Amino acid sequence: MVSKRDPTSQEIRHFSVTACLVPICSLYGAAVTTVEGVGSIKTRLHPVQERIAKSHGTQCGFCTPGMVMSMYTLLRNHPQPSEEQLLEALAGNLCRCTGYRPILASGKTFCLESNGCQQKGTGKCCLDLEENDSSSLCRKRDICTELFVKEAFQPLDPTQELIFPPELLRMAEDPEKRTLTFHGERVTWISPGTFKDLLELKAKHPEAPLILGNTSLGPAMRSKGHFHPILLSPARISELNVVSKTNDGLTIGAGCSLAHVKDILAERVSELPEEKTQTYRALLKHLKSLAGQQIRNMASLGGHIISRHSYSDLNPILAVGNATLNLTSEEGTRRIPLSEHFLAGLASADLKPEEILESVYIPHSQKWEFVSAFRQAQCQQNALPDVNAGMRVLFKEGTDIIEDLSITYGGVGAATVSAHKSCQQLLGRQWDELMLDEACRRLLDEVSLPGWAPGGRVEFKRTLVVSFFFKFYLQVLQELKKLIRPFPVPNSRHYPEISDRFLSALEDFQGTVPQGVQRYQSVDSHQPLQDPVGRPVMHLSGLKHATGEAEFCDDIPMVDKELHMALVTSTRAYAKIISIDLSKALEIPGVVDVITAKDIPGTNGTEDDKLLAVDEVLCVGQIICAVVAETDVQAKRAIEKIKITYEELEPIIFTIEDAIKHNSFLCPEKKLEQGNIEEAFEKVDQIVEGEVHVGGQEHFYMETQRVLVIPKTEDKELDIYVSTQDPAHVQKTVSSTLNIPINRITCHVKRVGGGFGGKIGRPAVFGAIAAVGALKTGHPIRLVLDREDDMLITGGRHPLFGKYKVGFMNNGRIKALDIECFINGGCTLDDSELVTEFLILKLENAYKIRNLRFRGRACLTNLPSNTAFRGFGFPQGTLVTESCITAVAAKCGLPPEKIREKNMYRTVDKTIYKQAFNPESLIRCWNECLDTSSFHNRRMQVEEFNKKNYWKKRGIAVIPMKFSVGFAATSYHQAAALVHIYTDGSVLVTHGGNELGQGIHTKMLQVASRELKIPMSYLHICETSTATVPNTIATAASIGADTNGRAVQNACQILLKRLEPIIKKNPEGTWEEWIEAAFEQRISLSATGYFRGYKAFMDWEKGEGDPFPYYVYGAACSEVEIDCLTGAHKKIRTDIVMDACCSLNPAIDIGQIEGAFIQGMGLYTTEELKYSPEGVLYSRGPDEYKIPTISDVPEEFNVSLLPSSQTPLTIYSSKGLGESGMFLGSSVFFAITDAVAAARRERDIAEDFTVKSPATPEWVRMACADRFTEMIPRDDPKTFKPWSITVA
Ligand SMILES: Cc1cc2nc3c(=O)[nH]c(=O)nc-3n(C[C@H](O)[C@H](O)[C@H](O)COP(=O)(O)OP(=O)(O)OC[C@H]3O[C@@H](n4cnc5c(N)ncnc54)[C@H](O)[C@@H]3O)c2cc1C
């Protein structure tokens, strides 16, 4: 949070900012509050910190300080905010673990009491339970709906907040305004004190940019290599912040932040009659969705306008609103229009180098004038628009004759584009259907976009050009009717009523604050209070996450003689390395060495998967060598100077289609078969065949890959601090790379800032390369990947292409199913074979189909190797199965849920691989989900809605799930723990699992507490270390808490057995007394616990086995609404029922379900990886790759744990829930396709469209084909090279 004294109002203003974009010099005179300054576990917690932790709003905790600061800033400005303000404050923060619901829940405790949604009328919310509510869950008395006790929170006391430092206040009041100059190594920052000085400086340094918010300059300097030796900062110039209101318009200083502009416009809109505020309201609409609040707090109006980004959300509106720019230089002032020529950057219409933009004048609109803004992005919030537009029409007074018309578009060219010619040609026309048709044709002609246009999505963008105009047409028509009807004008037209069915085109989806209920079974009333098992205990590190005191790998302070490493990666997809020239890099000051394959003393990975490339590269992003330098910046600068020459090799393969063509596979086909599929196909009523494409997914853990390797002086020992799910694998890899025994290497994992499978295999690569650097230089090496490199190098979820053939009877009973899947494995094997196996094993999901054939292959392509990811193939593969069901339903004319029910396992049975199981809980989850979601009623309401609305459609889907947990090998389930009791009675627990945010350490202490019968406060976990528990298995496959819990239990039971005689002798004694006595009697107070593993095996030859210890069952129902004209959707409601059996910790388990669900929703709706035709990943950061934000959470989001469910196998009858929720995100996908199908039915287009995930706005819009999609020009793909390729 940055606090400054506003020179105009003299008030202290607090605003949240994006720290990485704030230049340190810009903070002169400002007070900065970080999470450490807000509160501390050592002194006093701030209520925001306390509440986010106790509401279970932290999992890995990496995002938590940011969340705390956004909320804290909000409360500094509004001690009792509204829920809408809370949502707005958090919309710019990302969290990959929690699914946001608990974070929001913590913030809501500060808000004014909400009255609920009022949907039940009489002031009641739809979530209020009523006596006669039909849900069986609601009726049960032992069901809890609270995960924390709000009443126990300390109150917020604004008087206790830090004051603005008086020294800074004095500085701000100092009338003498000197120019400040800061000289850096390469850059000089000059901050003039007066306007006159600024103009003088600008005249002296015309090339120097003005730096305001740095949100445009900063990213360009960071990732595009832009360099400015002098920066002029006008932050202290009050003239740039002046706002003046006149009778005909509003002048806003160019230095005002966009957040301030939003407030100014909102104020003006509330003061003026509606007709005068058309432009202001259009600007306000876009200001709500432009970036997040942090960026809006920093970015200035002037910077926004002058940057002239083609995606600018404000420039198109300012241009049609006839805004003018007030320019000033030493020569004087002048005005220029914010015209299309200015936006195109024509020198004649631009600023002169010595001029600055002082302010912007935006005139009022007038009667008979209408201004609108349109925007479509990959998601509602925090996403740059694909296309946006500003449109204005002025009619001859009292008529519908167009007197003036301006239309500008963003996102469809290198700059904001004006459709000036089309507009001119439409002057004098009446506002009617004929005009609409002609306008669309002309617009498409004028705003033409070539097939190869950068950014891709060309046909979608073309469709938006006309869809937006259609929306504008309808909006204006509505307004005209209102204006003309009361004053019938001679010769004016009679307006046909717009049918109610078409009015839905006009409404935009509004951001709504999510609501929801979490239900779980309370513990037995006889359970001792001290026993924490089954209770919603807060994450052990929750409070430390919230205060920033939780230490992640890169928080470890710099160690003596530490050096930094940066990686050099291939820019070619498949090529021979001809030469590597390091000379220029080694000349850079601070550079110590460059590590290449030649420096590896042991093995360089495997033959097919090298740590550092030798001779040839197999993908863009493959690591070739690594620079070691004194600072991170020097190392990064040096990698730019390394010259590598390549010779391209062939064939280069990126797509699954090409891999199949070239027979390029990583491993043999995996196959399972049952019954006689060919015979069955001959006896069925109908057969459908189809294809499904599922895109890949980036892990996007908040903490990127990082490692710190510290070589010791003795015996080649190494200490490695690494963010990994598998420290033993890092240890082993470093050992073989350095050719030293494993016992010299100790890996430490305190906590991991999110893993999701992405930190199982890869951290070993980074650990080994850093270790080579440490060995060669003798220095500690720190290697921290930035987001771009992490996304480029590490790979993610496998993209999948599936083909199915399904035979069924007319009543929907499926008799035969043949599925063949191909996954894109990338250039090395990694986990691709295992993923293929799991995919095939899990494909049947919840269905009993007698005749089945599942085949799967992993394709070898020239992309970075894909790897493990939450769900391990299940989320992709099962989308194929569920798509089959939907296709069968369409053919039978039945709803998909009927087909699902008809084909679901019903009784004790065997899976395709002959593993016996009882589907009772599956059926219970399904029925509970139908029940709690009032599915059947809502299905009817959806149909009613769809009958009444043409341009908006709703869809609803309910999906069952049978998710197998664990690895298909017994040895992978073994786990160990080490428990020490110290003489003061305190207990140190160590086990083989890693804390990834999933709360494993919390659960382990709950287990130890129950077993040793002592409060959790006696227990502690320090870290996971290969020195305390050796030979561990990766924390993955949802089984970590299960297996390690059994090991902890075992250790505690051994210890308790040893203590038994002492306790018997002194039953009234205290724990401390017993421990003291045990020590006196020389009883060992340390024990190793061990769990030998669940039996699991799979015989692929026979296609039989018991590969999984148990299944997690669940069901989810989601409802969405889509905008057929833009492809946008909103999530109306989701209900999840999950069979957790006896949850060890319902808060953690519900958190896992919610987090996985939202991550799954991202996979199926917004997360789209884009590759260039040369195999370069474009989407390498949050700008291009859209993980869900808080605005994506369903408006109503309910999660229930199935009550009274038991499993004898696992610890305390609990189930592992780490992954399963991921697939339930597909209920949103199927709800979207349900809505699209409704649109297509109405438009009489075939329902069997190709299923493609993610269901992006582009896919939805193009699938809802209509007159606008028909009118756009289509390109022959053979005639140009596309901007991006599809690899699934
Ligand atoms: C994460 C993120 C998300 C974003 N999302 C969106 C979005 O959804 N929609 C959208 O439209 N934009 C978006 N933006 C872009 C943002 O709106 C612009 O970057 C911002 O408005 C630029 O303002 P600034 O003050 O930061 O400019 P700076 O970076 O400080 O400066 C930019 C340029 O403007 C010049 N300049 C600044 N002020 C003056 C002046 N008074 N006179 C002369 N020249 C001047 C500077 O010389 C410089 O060349 C996003 C940016 C980020 C970082």
Ligand code: FES
């Ligand atoms: S808790 Fe938010 S990213 Fe992990």
